[in-house]
Amino acid sequence: MGDNYEAFTAENDRLIDKLSEEKAFYRSKAKILSKTDIIPDSLYIEKDVKRGLRNANGTGVIVGLTKVGDVIGYDFDEQGNKIAIDGKLYYRGYDVEDLFNNCVKENRFGFEEVTYLLLFGELPSKEELSEFTKLLGAKRELPKGFARDMILTAPSKSIMNKLARSVLAMYSYDDNPDDTSIENVLRQSISLIGHFPALIAYGFQAKRSSFDNESLHLHNPIPELSTAENILRMIRPTGEYTDIEAKLLDLSLILHAEHGGGNNSTFTTHLVSSSGTDTYSAISAAVGSLKGPRHGGANIAVINMMHDLVHHVKDITNEAQVEDYLVKVLKGDANDRSGLIYGLGHAIYTISDPRATLLKSMARKLAESKGLEDSFHLYEFIENRGASLYKEVKGIDKPMPANVDLYSGFVYRALNIPVDIATPLFATARLSGWCAHRLEEIITGRRLMRPAYNGVQPYLEYVPIAKR
Structure with missing residues (x-):
């Protein structure tokens, strides 16, 4: 027993020493990189580089055209100076304020209508909206075994990380994942929009159970319920919510659904889609972008x-x-x-x-x-x-x-929505805009995005390893 204990202790000490050495290696290399990778601000000015794809006056560099959404925040005078104005946001040419206020006036859910508008470019009739809502409802439930194999078996402390992995995993459950025809991308987009409430809710429940020592509560989505209702039902232990809570969340989803082509995650969707890759790769990349604290994580x-x-x-x-x-x-x-x-x-x-x-x-x-x-x-x-x-x-x-x-x-x-769910809710709303922009890129972009970086590292003569 004593020999075994001493052997165990020695092996444990060895592993600790190894980890300490590895940590010291990374620390020392990080210090080197923090110096070697610095590029002086003066070089950006000298070479007229648009850092962050921003012009000198802070406006974004125009890199594309879109019919999906328009963000208005300033104007220009005759001398080209920016003029501050009240902000406006348009979805497919419709003022988001009108969309929002109409839902409030009629006391109804509107996120599904806005999703239809973003995807298809026109407001649906009552019959078209009913048909589309039923189609989304049919996509609420995840593929058989997905929750167990892809979410509960490998939980994450970050719901956004789990969401990105879940979207990528959907590729394996698709019989035709790489087809980028408009018809097939529409099918994939609507399926993902339908699945997202369950993906974030189950990712949240898995995180609570595995890392927060909380009870695991898994509620099946209900096809007849709206996106907002299904989210509240599935994230809460009892599944209970009030009508006003669901409608307030629905209005929040409407306001987050789209914000033009230039925001980081939507631009990511355009960028990745321009390579001709599959829908799951493009949307997973957008989720990763939104996760950042400078973007959706704000x-x-x-x-x-x-x-x-x-x-x-x-x-x-x-x-x-x-x-x-x-x-x-x-x-x-x-x-x-x-x-x-x-x-x-x-x-x-x-x-x-x-x-x-x-x-x-x-x-x-x-x-x-x-x-x-x-x-x-x-x-x-x-x-x-x-x-x-x-x-x-x-x-x-x-x-x-x-x-x-x-x-x-x-x-x-x-609304007692946990902090962990805040950015995933943003993603659930913005998915409608991402999918609309992906379709637009496939239909009208048709060119691989390939911006340029100027190399500013001086050329060096190779030194044989024996002389270093």
Whole structure:
């Protein structure tokens, strides 16, 4: 027994030493790379490189044309200077505000109608919408054995990571995965849109069970229910939800469904689709893009910031205390030390983000119905005071409107939607736009995207290994 224990201890120490050596190797190489891979900012200016595919005035470089969505956030005067204007967002030429308000007025679910519009370029008749909704409903259930083999057997701490892997795994369950004809890509797109609520819900439940030591609750999707209803039903242990909760989530999905061709994940869809690859590879790549904290993951940054604020501010109704906290955030002394107030500012919108404006109207009604007025006013104070604080503390004098992430964070919190689900919900909504853009790229792009990078590494003469 003693010999076995000593042998075990020796082997364990050896493995620990090996891991320490490996970690030291990576650390030392990372230090080298952090120096050798630096390219001076002056070179980007000298060679007129559009860093981040942005022009010098912050506008995006035009790389394509699209009929799917249009994002309007600024105009130009006669001298070519940017002019700040109220933001507008159009889906296939229709103002998203009209789509949103019509659903509110008629007290009905609208995400499926918006999905139809994005995919097919026209608003459906009542009969067409009914037929399409039934088709989506028939795709709600995952392929036989998929949940067990592809989700529960290999859970992930990140629901977005699990979602990307699940989308790729769908390739293996498709009898005709590589056919990029319009008919086949439409079939694959509608199947994925139908499957997504179950994919995120089961990925979430697997994560809770495997990593959070929570009970596993798996509810079957119901074909007759809307996307929003199925999501709430499947992520909650009891499967219960109210009509107003589902309709508020539905409205949130509508506002996240599309945002032009230039946002990172949609551009990723165009880029990857231009290579002629399959639908599952293209959509999985888009999911990976949206996962990033500079893109879709920003909604989690807002939720985490608000959690930190509530934890460190004694009285959230005291505006002076809240302002002190925000000043600390901007100075890099609070929250994640990034110096950013999350939920403010946007790459395109200057005066207002129409999605944030509409979400704010939802958030106010939700706050009133749930007794969360103090919490809502906290978000509103951040919106109203944040831009001037950026100027006072950091000297940044530009429009910093509330973006969609600020009030979506409030809505998700009020709906008791876990933080883990925030970005997957974004993906579920944006999938409709991704699929529409993929179809557009296949139909009208027809050319492999191949931008250029200038090589700036000086040429070197090879040194034989014996002389290094």
